[in-house]
Amino acid sequence: MESPSSSTRFTLLPTSYLASQPPSSEITLQSLIDTSDRMAEEAREALPYSFDECTYDKGYLRQSVWSCLDCGEKGVCYGCSISCHSEHRLVELWTRRSFRCDCPTSSTQPEPIPPAKRRRCGLYPPDEQPQEPNEKNKYTQNFQGKFCRCGREYDAETETEAMICCIACEDWFHESCLNLRQSPTAAQVIPETTSNTDPAQPVSIPASQTNGAAGDEEDDEELAVLIRSDSYDGLICAECVKGNGFLRSQAGKEGWMIIEPEEDRGEWKVIGRKPNRKVEDEDEYAAGSTKRTKLENGLATPITASDKSTSATEEDIWRWKGKGDIFLANGVRDQLKDQLDEKTVVSLPFPLVDEEIYEPPKDDEQDETIEQVTSRVMTSLPRVQAIEALHGYQKLKDRLNTMLQEHVASGKSVSKEDIEDLFEQLKGRRE
Incomplete structure (x- = not known):
């Protein structure tokens, strides 16, 4: 076995790595280097920016x-x-x-x-x-640590349901809590119901069909939601809608989609879809004949002067039975920039133009060799401590080389016990 060259990347392995290995396992030096490289790459991907600045x-x-x-x-x-x-x-x-x-x-x-x-x-x-x-x-x-109207904690390791951010309050909501799909824990019963495909009428899909089967591909998951993610620009949650008179007056209009229940049929329907849409290929859901429809790419119908002059009385009337979340069709925010007066724009709880997100500088530091790290650390220490540290480092290097040469001669691999014995010997000499 050859000792690592001077160009070997310097990445500290977690102390738990060797401890997690079986006592009788053999670990080659190359496997440690490979593990070090892999962990370094994962760290660079997870933390791509420099973290030496407070904003x-x-x-x-x-x-x-x-x-x-x-x-x-x-x-x-x-x-x-x-x-x-x-x-x-x-x-x-x-x-x-x-x-x-x-x-x-x-x-x-x-x-x-x-x-x-x-x-x-x-x-x-x-x-x-x-x-x-x-x-x-x-x-x-x-x-x-709580999200959505259900107040559930988010755990990236266990969360299986997609979440959508409200462009106003910036809280995150589960698709099932928005009635976009059935809850993953709900029973999946698909009735034999055919949806109304008349483009002039609201499109409805049985609630029991809004939950994709576990393990489906992403495309299949998209088919299982009432409103596809590529057909709307942003979500405005019910609380933000009901707190703004203008938004209340727009709910359910073309381009301002809301989800309403049809209690007598046990279904949910989308109100406010752009009427000029087409029924696509007759792709059927897993166990039913309900055809899926989707918005054609395009802008929602512009808001007219009469829309903007809605009276306070009309704004205060809330006639919808659903939760009241609004899904803004693509292009609505662009139209509002040109069609709303300044007072109304200022009253909106969300921006019409997304602000640029500040990103720290990229971490462009190159991987350092062991010698480079040692040199950098030594220059930051007082003279006496630097000399002592160099002596200690040299002893470790010499002892490690001796051990590696012995293993090369005998044809043995370096085991967990070998590493532990080496550090115990060094520790005993220091004491």
């Missing part, structure tokens, strides 16, 4: 945010989530509009803790902390 000084902007459950359920930026809160309980919230990092503020510092013992942001000047709380930040149930 607090950039003010309120649209950025990726994590809630720290151990720091008052406040939000921190990408850099702080890794550099300052990596050992805390974090909840990924994806992007948030107009949000400022809370890490260097007093809102993440529990008051009962003496000032001298309070944590500090490691990426912000210590003498400028803590900053005052960010009064313009908005904190929803998401910061407690």
